[in-house]
Amino acid sequence: MSRFSSFSRPPQQFKARRPQPVAEVLNRTDAYAALRAGVEQIAALEKDLRVLLPDYLATSVEPGFIKEGVLALFAGHNALAARLRHLEPRLLADLQQRGWPVNALRIRVRPQPAKAPPPVKQARMTPAGADALHALSESLAPSPLQEALAKMAARHRRNR
Structure with missing residues (x-):
């Protein structure tokens, strides 16, 4: 008696088919x-x-x-x-x-399928980089650049 039912083929008889145009x-x-x-x-x-x-x-x-x-x-x-x-x-x-x-x-x-949203940024800054950014913001005169650098340094220093 075969371990394969009469409705199935043994695995060795299957041949991979190539894609056809x-x-x-x-x-x-x-x-x-x-x-x-x-x-x-x-x-x-x-x-x-x-x-x-x-x-x-x-x-x-x-x-x-x-x-x-x-x-x-x-x-x-x-x-x-x-x-x-x-x-x-x-x-x-x-x-x-x-x-x-x-x-x-x-x-x-005919609307096209919606595109997947871009992945959320996962940028990470090392502690040394955050400290260097903080030191740079401290050395600058008050300006929009100095404020932006200070915010960025504070955000990355908090996430340690």
């Missing part, structure tokens, strides 16, 4: 033909948009699919969407000139 996977069968065509269309559209849009917009605008002559464009936030609406007539004409079957643009906002 999406194009290679989509080319294997005709079942993915529509998906492959859509992926290629989006890639070509992204390329044209990078050329047609200003740099600050090109990096923050993503194309959607063209459905019934309407191209959906997704902006990262409202300000970019508003700027894109100002460029809409020229962009539409440029896309048509490049051969895209587009009669209208639909501009939508």
Whole structure:
């Protein structure tokens, strides 16, 4: 009797698979033909948009699919969407000139995920550094610099 159930394979039969490019996977069968065509269309559209849009917009605008002559464009936030609406007539004409079957643009906002807040500063000063800073503040004439150095020295001397 085997210690492996009939539904599982022994560990030695598993082979590590290498990552495969999406194009290679989509080319294997005709079942993915529509998906492959859509992926290629989006890639070509992204390329044209990078050329047609200003740099600050090109990096923050993503194309959607063209459905019934309407191209959906997704902006990262409202300000970019508003700027894109100002460029809409020229962009539409440029896309048509490049051969895209587009009669209208639909501009939508797709917020980007929030970035993680920066870590809290954890600066530490050695006791010798805090003493040197205190001595420097004592040697200066009264001024905003002298006050700032005194505060900094006091804060770091307290945290010992």
